[in-house]
Amino acid sequence: MTLRTRRLPTGLTARAYQAGDENQVLELINADRLPGQPACTPAMLGEAVAGRSTVDAGWWAELDPPRTEVLVDQAGRVAGVVSFAARPEDKAGLILWLHGREDPAMVAALVGHALAELGRRPVVYAFEFASALTLGLEGLPVRHRPATHRALVEAGFAGRDLWRYMRRDLAGIDSAQVEGQDPVATVTPCEDPVGWRLEVRDPQGALAGEATVGEPVDGIGVLWWIEVAPPHRGRGIGRALLRQALAHLAGHGAREVILYVDDDEPPGGERDRTAANALYDAMGFTEVDRLHSYTRRR
Numbered sequence: 562m563t564l565r566t567r568r569l570p571t572g573l574t575a576r577a578y579q580a581g582d583e584n585q586v587l588e589l590i591n592a593d594r595l596p597g598q599p600a601c602t603p604a605m606l607g608e609a610v611a612g613r614s615t616v617d618a619g620w621w622a623e624l625d626p627p628r629t630e631v632l633v634d635q636a637g638r639v640a641g642v643v644s645f646a647a648r649p650e651d652k653a654g655l656i657l658w659l660h661g662r663e664d665p666a667m668v669a670a671l672v673g674h675a676l677a678e679l680g681r682r683p684v685v686y687a688f689e690f691a692s693a694l695t696l697g698l699e700g701l702p703v704r705h706r707p708a709t710h711r712a713l714v715e716a717g718f719a720g721r722d723l724w725r726y727m728r729r730d731l732a733g734i735d736s737a738q739v740e741g742q743d744p745v746a747t748v749t750p751c752e753d754p755v756g757w758r759l760e761v762r763d764p765q766g767a768l769a770g771e772a773t774v775g776e777p778v779d780g781i782g783v784l785w786w787i788e789v790a791p792p793h794r795g796r797g798i799g800r801a802l803l804r805q806a807l808a809h810l811a812g813h814g815a816r817e818v819i820l821y822v823d824d825d826e827p828p829g830g831e832r833d834r835t836a837a838n839a840l841y842d843a844m845g846f847t848e849v850d851r852l853h854s855y856t857r858r859r
Contacts, residue, residue, distance in 0.1 A: 654684075724824075728820075748809060
């Protein structure tokens with residue numbers, strides 16, 4: 562199959578991102594901001610441009626330094642931005658992130674420009690892992706970014722539906738709600754990610770359940786992980802642990818909480834998330850979007 566990349570539309574020119582573009586690029590990024598995500602700051606943008614992220618840091622370390630480029634209109638305004646990189650180990654290309662106000666022609670131009678600059682490669686991935694621009698979004702939110710999804714598909718990418726992105730408000734939740742009614746989890750600080758680890762142990766000292774929550778950013782906490790050990794499932798420990806995790810976040814200034822469910826495996830598989838999804842639904846979380854990653858093979 563012959564796959565074509567698009568030329569830039571008339572009136573647009575491409576150049577490397579410059580420090581003077583910061584405000585206009587932040588406006589583009591924040592125009593696509595999802596519910597449950599903080600506004601992108603100069604510091605977050607700086608980390609993304611440098612190719613660093615606290616989430617998926619190992620994946621970023623495998624890349625050559627990213628190239629971030631902007632598309633500029635005839636008036637000199639930044640109309641779109643795209644960041645891409647090569648991975649030396651397998652010679653793959655990666656479109657890391659892009660923003661163009663979901664204007665179909667603009668996002669198609671950004672995809673085409675990145676592909677042209679990456680050159681002939683055996684495979685190119687897009688939105689494969691999280692960047693510093695967000696709190697852990699490991700994919701493209703397809704319902705909120707339909708033009709970008711369509712541009713990728715039309716450029717020959719195949720999408721993979723990998724994650725369920727959810728959120729809930731924490732109004733009215735108080736740490737006192739868990740006292741006297743839930744198993745008391747031991748809470749200790751952790752550094753990766755920055756936040757807290759909650760552990761519930763049985764009378765013999767064996768780990769019965771655990772959760773990891775992230776320190777709130779702009780009033781937004783993240784439930785990074787929750788699990789109940791198989792011998793202890795079906796006893797309400799997961800619900801109690803989640804309730805305590807939410808109360809802990811609320812007590813540290815979180816107004817809302819987000820989470821990600823890797824529920825791409827069918828029911829009955831090793832990573833069956835049916836029970837987890839049911840718990841989150843019952844505990845007041847709502848789905849914001851589905852997160853897709855993309856692959857384009859030559």
